[in-house]
């Protein structure tokens with residue numbers, strides 16, 4: 524989605540309000556489709572001296588899978604997006620967003636911010652016990668019994684033997 528900011532940059536207009544829904548449902552990230560639902564962006568673009576400032580918030584549902592038990596997680600998130608927009612850059616500076624031809628590519632900018640904001644750890648709950656590595660049962664639903672096997676003294680001996688031959 525391109526937003527024309529020419530009037531703001533040329534001083535013909537002071538503010539422009541934003542309220543839109545961006546569709547990133549096709550985006551694949553780390554094996555998931557994190558934004559199945561539209562990302563709502565609302566806020567304002569305003570002219571301030573030589574620059575134009577974007578102040579917005581993105582409201583979205585972040586879909587992921589629990590790192591331990593693979594359960595689906597849908598987390599409601601809100602991300603403030605505050606960036607300074609310029610039409611030319613003197614130095615390579617990440618702080619500013621370069622707007623080509625007065626056209627702001629809002630979806631690109633928002634997507635970049637969204638990806639950076641995503642948590643690196645996804646747990647359905649802090650104390651998720653995960654799935655059993657032996658039988659694959661979700662241990663949150665109850666113990667599977669494999670625990671007993673691993674403390675079986677006969678098995679422990681076997682494990683020692685295989686450790687030595689490795």
Ligand SMILES: [Zn+2]
Pocket residue numbers: 589590591592593594646647648651652653
């Ligand atoms: Zn979990």
Ligand SMILES: [Zn+2]
Pocket residue numbers: 655656657658659660667668669670
């Ligand atoms: Zn098990």
